[in-house]
Amino acid sequence: MRPVRIFTALTALLLATTGFAPVTATAATGSAVRPAIACGDLARGFALPGAATHVTSAAVVEATGTDPEYCGVKGYVEPAVRFELRLPTKTYAGRYLQYGCGGFCGLVNPPQFADCGLPHGGDVAVAATDDGHVGKTPAVVDDGSWGAHDQAARDDLEFRAPHVVSRASKAIIRAFYGAPPKKSYFTGCSDGGREGLQLAQRYPDDFDGVVAGAPANYWSPLLEFQAWLARVDTAADGSPILTAAKLPALHNAVLAACDRLDGLTDGQLDDPRACHFDPASLACAGADTPSCLTPVQVAATRRIYSPPTDGHGTLLYPGGELPGSELSWAGWIIPTPETGGVSFARSLADSYLRYLGYPIGAPASTVDTFAFTKREFDRLTPEGVRYNAMSLDLSAFQRRGGKLVLWHGWADEAIPPAGTLDYYQRLTHGHGQDWARLFMVPSLYHCGGGTTLTEFDPLKELVAWVERGTAPTVVTATGRDATGHVTRTRPVFPYPQRAVYDGTGSVDDAANFRPAPPMAPVRDVVHWAGDGLYAIPGPVAP
Structure with missing residues (x-):
């Protein structure tokens, strides 16, 4: 089972938003709009060109201590883009909010209402989608096997799903309230x-x-970078070179060297690029302990801080890990028991290289066989530009x-x-x-x-x-x-402004x-x- 923090960041990272600023409905988008039809009447088809939509269920959900009463709509856009849309029945004021996915998506995260100043923040209709496929467990969002031979499913993840769900949601909103949303986010x-x-x-x-x-x-190069992270911290026997036990000492050494550079010793680096930390300063002088790095660990850490390059020194990604991020490497870069012994970077990259990164029918690759060359970078580009933004x-x-x-x-x-x-x-x-x-x-x-x-x-x-x-x-x-x-x-x-302490108070x-x-x-x-x-x-x- 994946660590909760990693799973949250990739699949449920948008379930708990702090919401909108308090804005009255009349000042922003007009008075609350009541439904024009019954919620159940939405359970039908919507003939949108290029985005035929089917509402499979529509039912009123009672208000709770955190949510208003709403019409809960579930459905899909052909061929298989599932979505969930929540429509306030009493407090809608004309806003539509759509949430994005994490990882390779593969599930519909129930969309949460955001606070616009009305009771429970119910003045906004909210929606989310699975991007056109259902991911396999355990982590769901790192599964790409569904796309090995299905270009339509790839299209949905690559670029189509968020757009057609926007169209579908707005059509349903128009039918339910009698008008499309006035503002969409x-x-x-x-x-x-x-x-x-x-x-x-x-x-x-x-x-x-x-x-x-x-x-x-930078989708395709980013997945190549994930393969780099996995490779540089893997020994010949498959074990991690830099272990999670070494991360606290490494992070503390970075702070000791660089925390003061931004003018304030406060446990954080305001711009880590100013920190030129050499992990060799933590090299073991004697026995290997959690407080020091062995020579091979020093080398692996330097590679983690560095972007991948080909044999001619050409950068294959714009940058590497930054100083100050070390404690977060456990699970993502470094496999742990909680991740089933496989780092998330490896899991994502391997799935991409096997099933999603190359045109269907082209020779694929894996994390362990991938060549960090400009030629291989270019081989990933034809499919990659479909994902890239x-x-x-x-x-x-x-x-x-x-x-x-x-x-x-x-x-x-x-x-x-x-x-x-x-x-x-x-x-x-x-x-x-x-x-x-x-x-x-x-x-x-x-x-x-x-x-x-x-x-x-x-x-x-x-x-x-x-x-x-x-x-x-x-x-x-x-x-x-x-x-x-x-x-x-x-x-x-x-950016590029920075926060400077005024010298008084906490x-x-x-x-x-x-x-x-x-x-x-x-x-x-x-x-x-x-x-x-x-x-x-x-x-x-x-």
């Missing part, structure tokens, strides 16, 4: 972040605002007033921040930042969790931007302990920090093997 992290960027790039009319967290938009042309989304919020944790173990930073600078260079923002969150792991900060959700700021024209100038990140107690809050300012209180410019000029563009991928448009569904 998408939020997702990891694969969901990739989906959000795809929607803005390929289907600019679908959503008014998109939140893309820790996006897996790397286009820099969001002009249609921008022209119609669309707003994009990107965010990423500096300690992300699954998707290193380098790709998001590279993409954002390429995207906004010469175009200003009046429609896109990036927020970089210190110490945050993949989509949530961390050492000092554990939660970040800019959804309410996105809504204020779309509906009031108020561009986000700060989003507060929160840290909680295992009991749910808030241990730290910290402002996160639009360093765990966001109120005691102010924005400051970066300490050095921003140079985030990375020249790598994928330089040509930004100009390749992906396929578009009807």
Whole structure:
């Protein structure tokens, strides 16, 4: 069974949102809209061109202490894109919110209501999808076997499912309330972040605002990077070279060397790129103990911090793991008993290389046989560009007033921040930042969790931007302990601004920090093997 943290980050990372800012229905989207037809009347077909939709069940669900009364709709878009849509029966005010998936998806995470200021936050209709297939257990989201010979199922994961579910949901909303939603939003992290960027790039009319967290938009190169993580920490006998027992000492050594570099010794690295830590400083002087690294462990750790390259030194991915992320490597990079002895990076990469990464019928590969060469990188590209969301042309989304919020944790173990930073600078260079923002969150792991900060959700700021024209100038990140107690809050300012302590009060209180410019000029563009991928448009569904 997979660790709860990893499973949560990949499959249920969007089930507990902090919600929208308190906005009255009349100020934002009008008075509450009552249904025009009975909930049960939705259990029928909807003949949408290219997205024939079938509602298999529609029933009223009573209000609870956390949710309003709603019409619970379940169905699928042909051929097999399952979805769930929840429609408030008494408090809907015109907003639609669609959630993204994690990993390879393969299940429908029940969509949660977000707080818009009405009772229980029920003024928003919410939906989620499985991206067109059902994943096998135990982890579901790392299973790609369903796509070995099924191009239609691949199409749904690659690009089609979020778009057709948007169309289906809006048609059902129109039928139920008598009008389509007035404002539509998408939020997702990891694969969901990739989906959000795809929607803005390929289907600019679908959503008014998109939140893309820790996006897996460099999809094919990213899965190659996962194979790299698995390979560099695997000994000849299949055992891990760097073990989970060594991670606390490694992380503590990183903090001892670099915590003070941002001007504050607070247990987190505000920009880990300033940390030039050499794991050789932790080399064992005598016996091998949990507090030191053996020579082969030093070498493996250096490789984990580094991106894969081919024999000519060409980067095959924009960056490696960053200092400060070490504690999150257990389970993702380093297999543990809780992961069944297989790291999640290996599981994802192996499934992709076997079943999803190459055109159907082409010779496949595995983590253990994959060659880190430009030739093999190029072999993955024909199918990879169908998943990727790397286009820099969001002009249609921008022209119609669309707003994009990107965010990423500096300690992300699954998707290193380098790709998001590279993409954002390429995207906004010469175009200003009046429609896109990036927020970089210190110490945050993949989509949530961390050492000092554990939660970040800019959804309410996105809504204020779309509906009031108020561009986000700060989003507060929160840290909680295992009991749910808030241990730290910290402002996160639009990148490249940084948070600087004002010298008074607790360093765990966001109120005691102010924005400051970066300490050095921003140079985030990375020249790598994928330089040509930004100009390749992906396929578009009807």
